[in-house]
Amino acid sequence: ELKVEQNPLxxxxxxxxxxxxxxxxSTTSDRLYxxxxxxxxxxxxxxxxxxxxxxxxxxxxxxxxxxxxxxxTLHITAAVHDLSxxxxxxxGHMDSNYQLIWGAGTKLIIKP
Amino acid sequence: xxxxxxxxxxxICQRGTSLTIQxxxxxQVTMMFWYRQQPxxxxxxxxxxxxxxxxxxxxxxVIDKFPISRPNLTFSTLTVxxxxxxxxxxxxxxxxxxxxxxxxxxQYFGPGTRLTVL
Numbered sequence: 573e574l575k576v577e578q579n580p581l582x583x584x585x586x587x588x589x590x591x592x593x594x595x596x597x598s599t600t601s602d603r604l605y606x607x608x609x610x611x612x613x614x615x616x617x618x619x620x621x622x623x624x625x626x627x628x629x630x631x632x633x634x635x636x637x638x639x640x641x642x643x644x645t646l647h648i649t650a651a652v653h654d655l656s657x658x659x660x661x662x663x664g665h666m667d668s669n670y671q672l673i674w675g676a677g678t679k680l681i682i683k684p
Numbered sequence: 685x686x687x688x689x690x691x692x693x694x695x696i697c698q699r700g701t702s703l704t705i706q707x708x709x710x711x712q713v714t715m716m717f718w719y720r721q722q723p724x725x726x727x728x729x730x731x732x733x734x735x736x737x738x739x740x741x742x743x744x745x746v747i748d749k750f751p752i753s754r755p756n757l758t759f760s761t762l763t764v765x766x767x768x769x770x771x772x773x774x775x776x777x778x779x780x781x782x783x784x785x786x787x788x789x790x791q792y793f794g795p796g797t798r799l800t801v802l
Contacts, residue, residue, distance in 0.1 A: 605790065614776060615727075615793040660726065670715055670780055672791065674726040 574599045576663050578675035586683055588650050593678045595644040595661035603664035604644045605672065606635050608657045615660065619646075651682045688794040690777060696800045697767055704763045705797045707777035712757035714780065717791065718750070721774040730775075733760045767801045774798050 575598040585591055595604070606618040619628045621637035621644060628635050632655065634647045644661055658677045665671040687710040697703050707716065718730040731741045731752055739752040753761045764771050778791040 612798075614795045617790050617792060620790050662727075670717070670732065670791070671729065674728075676726045 574601065574663060574665055574673045576661060576673050576675040578661055578678050580678060581676055582679045582681075584681045584683065585651055587652055590650065591648050593646040593648075593659055593661075593680075595646070595663075595675055597642045597644075597663045597673070599642075600666055601639070601642075601663045602666065604637050605662040605664075606644070606646050607660045607662065609660065609677070610657050618659075648680075653682050653684050656680055656682045688777065688779060688792060690775075690794040690797050692797060693795065694798040694800075696802060698802055699768055701767055702763055702765045703767065703799060704761050705775050705777075705799075707760045707762070707794055709758045709779055714757070716754065716760045717778045717780075718752065718760070718762045719776040719778060719793075721776060721796070723773070727776070730762070764799065767799075769801045772799055772801045 607615040619635040624639040662672040733754040
C-alpha cells in the first residue's frame with residue numbers, strides 16, 4: 573500500500589531563513605507533485621517531478637526527487653512572508669495513471 | 685490562464701438534505717476527479733468521472749451517497765446525498781492536464797465548495 577509522509581506538519585520560521593520540507597513515500601512511484609494551498613483557497617500546482625534526480629526551481633522554492641530513497645524535498649531559500657501556506661506533496665500510484673496519494677500537508681508560517 | 689469553476693462556492697445545509705456541486709472547465713478534458721478535504725486535513729479522492737461511463741469510486745465512497753454525472757467533456761456534478769455533519773468538508777473537482785494551457789501529468793483544481801452540514 574502506497575503511503576506518503578510529510579514532515580514537519582507545522583513549521584514556523586523567520587523571514588530570511590532557509591528550510592526544507594520532506595516527503596517520504598513507501599512504494600515505487602514514477603511521479604511526485606508539490607502543491608500549495610493558501611487558507612480558504614484551492615490548490616496550486618508548484619512542481620511535477622518525473623524522474624530520479626529531477627530538480628526544479630521556481631523563485632525561492634526548489635524541489636528534488638530521489639526515487640531510490642523514495643524521498644522528495646521542497647527547499648525554501650531566504651523565506652518571505654508571502655510563502656506562508658500549506659504545502660502538500662502527492663505521489664502517483666503505479667497501478668493508476670491518475671490516482672494520487674497525498675501527504676498530510678505542511679503548514680508553513682513565515683513571520684516578518 | 686485556464687479556468688475551472690465550481691458552484692456553489694459554499695453552502696450551509698440541513699441534515700438529511702442533498703446538495704449538488706457543479707464543476708465547469710473551460711476546455712474539454714477526458715478525466716475529472718472529485719476530492720474531499722476535511723477541515724485541516726489532506727485530500728481524499730472520492731471518484732473519477734469519465735465522460736460516457738460510470739464514475740469509478742474509491743474505497744469508502746459509494747454511488748448512492750455521492751452520485752456523479754458527467755454529461756460532456758467540460759462539466760460534471762457531484763451530489764452529496766442525505767447529508768450529515770460528518771459530510772462537512774471542502775469538495776474539490778480537478779482535471780488532468782492535457783497540454784496547453786495546462787501541461788500534462790498534473791492535476792489542476794477548482795476553487796472548491798465549502799460545505800457545512802448542521
